[in-house]
Amino acid sequence: xxxxxxIPPAKWEFNEEVAKCFDDMLQRSIPSYETMRSLTWNIMHNxxxxxxxxxxxxxxxxYKGRFKLGxxxxxxxxxxxxxxxxxxxECYNCDAIEVSEPMLDVLRELYGDKDxxxxxxxxxxxxxxxxxxxxDMRKSFTGILSILTIQFTPIEYRMDILQEVYDSLSDGGMFxxxxxxxxxGAQINRVMVNTYHDTKNGNxxxxxxxxxxxxxxxxVLVPQTASANEEMLKLAGFKHVDCFYxxxxxxxWVCIK
Numbered sequence: 001x002x003x004x005x006x007i008p009p010a011k012w013e014f015n016e017e018v019a020k021c022f023d024d025m026l027q028r029s030i031p032s033y034e035t036m037r038s039l040t041w042n043i044m045h046n047x048x049x050x051x052x053x054x055x056x057x058x059x060x061x062x063y064k065g066r067f068k069l070g071x072x073x074x075x076x077x078x079x080x081x082x083x084x085x086x087x088x089x090e091c092y093n094c095d096a097i098e099v100s101e102p103m104l105d106v107l108r109e110l111y112g113d114k115d116x117x118x119x120x121x122x123x124x125x126x127x128x129x130x131x132x133x134x135x136d137m138r139k140s141f142t143g144i145l146s147i148l149t150i151q152f153t154p155i156e157y158r159m160d161i162l163q164e165v166y167d168s169l170s171d172g173g174m175f176x177x178x179x180x181x182x183x184x185g186a187q188i189n190r191v192m193v194n195t196y197h198d199t200k201n202g203n204x205x206x207x208x209x210x211x212x213x214x215x216x217x218x219x220v221l222v223p224q225t226a227s228a229n230e231e232m233l234k235l236a237g238f239k240h241v242d243c244f245y246x247x248x249x250x251x252x253w254v255c256i257k
Contacts, residue, residue: 004028008216014078019102022079028203030148031196031247039245040176041085043254044072044143047174048092051142068093068116070142073168075124075161076149079106083145087117095137097122097129124150125157130168140170147178151221162236169257177233178245178252180223192249199248226251 002021018025027033048069069091074083077096086092094117098104104121111117120136122129130137144165150158165175183189197210205213226243230253233241238255245252 008213010216012213012216012220014100014103016102016105019079019100019106022103023081026081026148028205029200031199031250032245036147036178036245036247036250036252037081040082040145040147040178040252043244044145044174044176045069045085045089047256048142051172067091071095071138071140072143072145073097073130073137073141075144075146075165076152077107077119078103080111082147083111083117087111087114090116092116092143093138094118095120095141097124099123124153124161127160128164129161130164140173141168142170142173144169144173144175146176148180150177151179151223155222155224159232159235162232166236166238166257171257173257175233175238175255175257176244176252177229177255178250179229180221181226181229181249181251182223183249184225184227189249196248223249229253 002024004021004025006017006021006025014022030036052069071093072083072086073095074080075097077083077098078100080087080096083094083096087094094114096107096111096117096119098107098119099121101121104119107119112119118136120133122133126132146165150161153161169175183192197207200210201207226246229251230241233253233255238257240256242254243251244254
């Protein structure tokens with residue numbers, strides 16, 4: 001894993017330099033990162049296992065590669081870290097959507113030869129971005145992931161994206177949604193952000209590093225409050241929504257159709 005020594009441009013972009021060190025960047029920038037990743041896999045996997053409770057036992061080593069538990073889609077897959085345990089289990093058909101060419105190159109290098117993976121260059125701002133690509137993708141998904149992705153799309157597209165997610169899930173399908181969020185008010189948000197920056201300092205980023213990245217991300221990463229995200233999920237149609245992860249100004253929700 002390359003170490004994050006990226007000096008970001010004036011406007012943030014997912015370029016080749018970022019793609020090389022992205023895993024290190026996330027580990028040092030996202031509070032409780034490994035816990036969030038582990039929960040994402042365990043919650044989604046246990047949901048699929050529960051839908052196959054007719055199996056005599058749930059030992060993955062016994063069933064590995066012999067059947068598929070479901071179809072999982074990752075929105076904004078970057079290097080495929082969220083999708084990796086699903087791919088390696090060999091119990092899922094996996095689809096990865098990405099728009100950054102350097103990230104797509106890494107995905108193809110890591111997973112392009114896997115029989116249970118399809119990689120797609122798709123811009124989520126396009127209308128019906130999943131439904132219009134069904135010839136190359138599954139007809140419906142039993143699970144969809146959006147891990148720190150939708151925050152990089154303009155706000156005016158987000159409701160349509162979440163609606164497309166809902167419409168593309170099978171009945172009983174699960175959506176896991178992780179985002180950076182704003183505090184519920186200016187004063188709380190300021191405390192959260194300052195504490196978060198202290199955390200990054202503790203992970204080896206200088207104050208100059210933190211400020212440079214913050215300025216680069218302005219207008220590119222646009223968070224909303226947790227309540228605004230929850231309201232959009234409910235408007236999209238999800239009746240069952242709960243928060244499974246929250247650390248400072250990062251939150252994750254599990255939603256079932």
